[in-house]
Amino acid sequence: MMITTPPRRLLCTTRNDHDINDRLSLLENGVKVLEDNQAAAAAGGAKPKGLYGYMQKYGLPFVFWYGLLYVGGGIAWFLIFEYDYVSYDYVHNKLSSLGLEKYIRDIDPTLGKLGIAIAVNEISEVIRLPFALATIAPLVKWVKRIRRV
Incomplete structure (x- = not known):
C-alpha cells in the first residue's frame, strides 16, 4: 500500500480553511476508503492472469x-x-x-x-x-x- 501525504486542505489551520469537523469527516472518509480497499484485497481481489x-x-x-x-x-x-x-x-x-x-x-x-x-x-x-x-x-x-x- 502506498502512503501519501494528506491533501493541503487537511493540513491548513487558518480561519479561512475548513473547520475541525470538516477535516475530521474528510479523514474518516479516507480511512473508510482505505479499509474497503484492504478488505477487497484480502477477499481475493484480482487474481493473476x-x-x-x-x-x-x-x-x-x-x-x-x-x-x-x-x-x-x-x-x-x-x-x-x-x-x-x-x-x-x-x-x-x-x-x-x-x-x-x-x-x-x-x-x-x-x-x-x-x-x-x-x-x-x-x-x-x-x-x-x-x-x-x-x-x-x-x-x-x-x-x-x-x-x-
Missing part, C-alpha cells in the same frame, strides 16, 4: 504431471531404442556421417541408446510442455470427480 496465475492454480498437480511426462518420455525413448523400433545402428551411422565418429566409436551400445534417448527426450520438450499445460486442467477435474465417488 497468464502463466503465473495458471501455476498458482495448478502448482503441485502440474509439477507432478510434468515430472511424470518427463520421466515417462525418457523411459519410452530408451525402450524404443532398446527394442529396435528405431535402430540404434541407423542413428549411429547418422551421427558418424555428421563427423562425430571419434566421439561415439568406443561407446557401449546400451549407454549410446541411453544418451540418445536423453537427447531426444530433451528435444521433445517443445511438445511436452504445451501438452502438459493443455491437459492439466481436465486431469485435475477428472481426479477430483474420481475422488468424490
